[in-house]
Amino acid sequence: MKKSILTGAAVAALGGLALFGLASCGGDSNTKTAEKQEEGKVLNVRVWNDEFISRFRDYYPEIKSEDKKNEEFTLKNGIKVKFQMTSNQGGAYQQALDQALTATNAKADDKVDMFLFEADYALKYVNSKYTLDVKEVGLTDNDTADMYEYTKTIAKDSNGKLKGVSWQVTPGLFAYRTDIADAVLGTHDPDEVQALVSDWTKFDGVAKQMKDAGYCMLSGFDDAYRVFSNNVSAPLVNKDKKIVIDNQLKAWIKQTKEYTDKGYNNQTSLWSKDWNAQQTINGNTFGFFFSTWGINFTLANNAAVKNDAGKNLEGKYRVCYGPASYYWGGTWIAAAAGTDNKATIADIMKKLTCDATIAEKITRDTLDYTNNQTAMNKLANDPEYGSAFLGGQNHIKLFAEAAPKINMDNVSAYDQTINEKLQEAMKDYFVGTVDEETAWNNFYTKVLAAHAELSR
Structure with missing residues (x-):
């Protein structure tokens, strides 16, 4: 997550939290598994800055080719990934996202498939019908077992379903x-x-x-x-x-x-x-x-x-x-209800938020603290690891001690x-x-x- 300048105006503009039925998403509480389906030709992703775009470009191994100018990528399976970026300024991101999620006449390859949300307004989207349980997408408890607990707590709806996953931890x-x-x-x-x-x-x-x-x-x-x-x-x-x-x-x-x-x-x-x-x-x-x-x-x-x-x-x-x-900030990846790219989204989530090797590489390259306890504890205890920007100090060691203390119990929508x-x-x-x-x-x-x- 980079800086966020988002206000509550976006919520008010479209009827606020009531639009998403925040009190409870209801529905079937039984866990569903990702079903075999033909993948859509385009994966549409909504973001507010280029942070996740850079993580995707640099660390998702299934990219076949790229056009950086248009922020459009082609995967090895032939699917085109299109990012639509709307600034947080004045609440524009949430407003644009809400309009896209509630659109009923969009063509399949124009619909939102995946989007990002932040901690400060996570519950708005988590407790809505517009996000999918990650198990329905294709992730298992084993896939997410090494994540820091608070990153899962904040992304669970009122029925305990995990609606988003994050590649980063922000102590x-x-x-x-x-x-x-x-x-x-x-x-x-x-x-x-x-x-x-x-x-x-x-x-x-x-x-x-x-x-x-x-x-x-x-x-x-x-x-x-x-x-x-x-x-x-x-x-x-x-x-x-x-x-x-x-x-x-x-x-x-x-x-x-x-x-x-x-x-x-x-x-x-x-x-x-x-x-x-x-x-x-x-x-x-x-x-x-x-x-x-x-x-x-x-x-x-x-x-x-x-x-x-x-x-x-x-x-x-x-x-x-x-x-x-x-803690401060954090960015979560969510699968939009109605997406025709569940398998691709599941693979992106698994590789960018569950893979210890990729998590370690992101941290070594960018100094970011990633959401994999095994990888972070490895770096925290590595006597050779340090940040040149911080004069060689191993900041990961401090983050590793601070991260487990993060508590999301008192957040509100x-x-x-x-x-x-x-x-x-x-x-x-x-x-x-x-x-x-x-x-x-x-x-x-x-x-x-x-x-x-x-x-x-």
Whole structure:
């Protein structure tokens, strides 16, 4: 998963979660097996960025030929694979996907066969009639046995059917600059830095040290959000459809207001130009909370940017656990109901999400953390393995310890909207444009406009 800028607007645009019958998908609870059928000539795949396209292109062994410009591939069995990419911006991806899934007059080779979804809105699609049980597609319990449990938990519907599989696992760490660590803390050793930021009280203390030395602890308002939001004690929407603000979110607001007022952050926003610039050698930010994809994609790319003297930060970041365990993001593959390419989808799922050899190669090549415990534990314990970007540090070892701690028990189908609208509304409070009460009112107004079925 790369960055996601998706809002709840897409849900509201097509009747929201009610469109997909979220309460229960119902139907026959008996497991079905993939039936012999003639495969369609075209496999249509919906995505919001090119991350999965690159994984498919580089690691799916059944590709016969490719046309990178059109993102169209021909498999050895003659099937053409067509990717349709719609940006997450403004909710466009979900809106386009919903329209395609509910279309009744599309020709067989124009229908959606396979699509991707993210953790923040997984339940919307998992608990719908538009996704297939992976067993019906052709996967078995044995195929998915080596996956991390949370990646299966989030993709199970209310009847316990697994509706999606992922090639990646997304535990989070704290990535920090070695030069700033040496200058302020006197060390950049990951174990020693971890001891200094192992809880929020210590983290706040280091933030003051950074400020006193002319640096910022974090880049902006949103940087620590996922560390708090992924540790909530209950779903953000209860069974009565009432929005419940957890104390973890209140703690994020309190900390971020304090960091903003005291100059502990640079007042940037996720994905903004200024936020990206803080990850380069020209920035003055000590560290960033990132999960797997953030380290190997976002941070690595930004750190490679050179200054006027031709220097950059490659090899100048390290990672430690930080003050709390968390995860961020993740991408799942789903088979669309009505697909005429079950066998091909099953093969893609098996090779890209169940094969230990392919999983290990993806990690070695891209630094991503893949969804195969055998492969990841092998790399975690390999004394020769390390990331050049992280100065030779074996970040997989840290991820391997963090991944089993990921808990998806408290996710809700409304997390995408709530997460985004809360961060948006609170920025006005952080900079002093409005008071906290007004910010809360603005938050509820935005969420209820997207989901009229909810209440405050």
